Amino acid sequence: MSTPIEKKPRTNHLELARRIIEFTQESGMATGDALPELQLARTFQVSRTLIRAGLNVLAEQGLAEHQAGRGYALLADPNNQELSHALPQGEEEELAASILRDRMAGRLSNSISASEIMRRYSISRSAAQKALSQLCEDLVLERGPGQSWLFRPLLNNLTALEESLHYRIMLEPEALLAPGFEADRSRLSLLRSSTESLLACAIEAFDIEQFRELDIGFHELIASSCGNRFIGDALLHHQRLRRLPNLLPMVSVHRLQESLREHLRIIEQIERGQLEIAADLLRLHLRLSAAQRPQTANRGIPQGLNQRR
Structure with a gap:
């Protein structure tokens, strides 16, 4: 049985962090520029609480910093093409990556189910369903008969x-x-x-x-x-x-x-x-x-x- 997946940042917080990075690149921002919560919340049409969560992810990765009374500022260089890929994976992404690695290594058959994923990775049904949906979105899986999911062709040969x-x-x-x-x-x-x-x-x-x-x-x-x-x-x-x-x-x-x-x-x-x-x-x-x-x-x-x- 595979090792349970380590706790990761929430996927929606990571997605906001990535969108904030893209915003800094598209806006021509520079290292040290302020990252105003209110403006970002209006831009992405989400709450300031969610924006703050995304900014916290950037701060945890050393891409931004929070200064008391002044808010968040950008530490990273927005001109770095690989900036958005410096972020960690979310819970569903990490689990989906583990499933994909096992498939590429031949440890999973052509067909899987949520129940099999739950047993193999010691996770809840909700987490299994989210990971399967992530793999479906990534074009790795497609729905099969009944409760099964089928692996689509991969670039593995x-x-x-x-x-x-x-x-x-x-x-x-x-x-x-x-x-x-x-x-x-x-x-x-x-x-x-x-x-x-x-x-x-x-x-x-x-x-x-x-x-x-x-x-x-x-x-x-x-x-x-x-x-x-x-x-x-x-x-x-x-x-x-x-x-x-x-x-x-x-x-x-x-x-x-x-x-x-x-x-x-x-x-x-x-x-x-x-x-x-x-x-x-x-x-x-x-x-x-x-x-x-x-x-x-x-x-x-x-x-x-x-x-x-």
């Missing part, structure tokens, strides 16, 4: 990764070419600066996790900027799937650095309004990524990843 890239080659360039494409200039600028900062690091200091967040953030930006809601929605759903554990560490750091340079060239063409050129560069970028992946015909799954289909 080389065939799935190849299929994912083929899907993206077909659809992502079309997102750029669809009428109405419009990217947020501030988000493009933030993405560019964060990408350039990572590229400036020595190869031995290259942060794989930071690359992963920048990579997904880049492709999410293209999806969310698409003028065709159906293409954009499909791509955003797929990017959420990419946020789950995958085989990214198998790719060389040299390829990851080159991938970031390709991102920068695409961003440059988007900023210039040259969307057809950007689409061509994006298609080439995805094909190069596919060519660098190990092929299923001659490479196996890395040791430690016991897959069950």
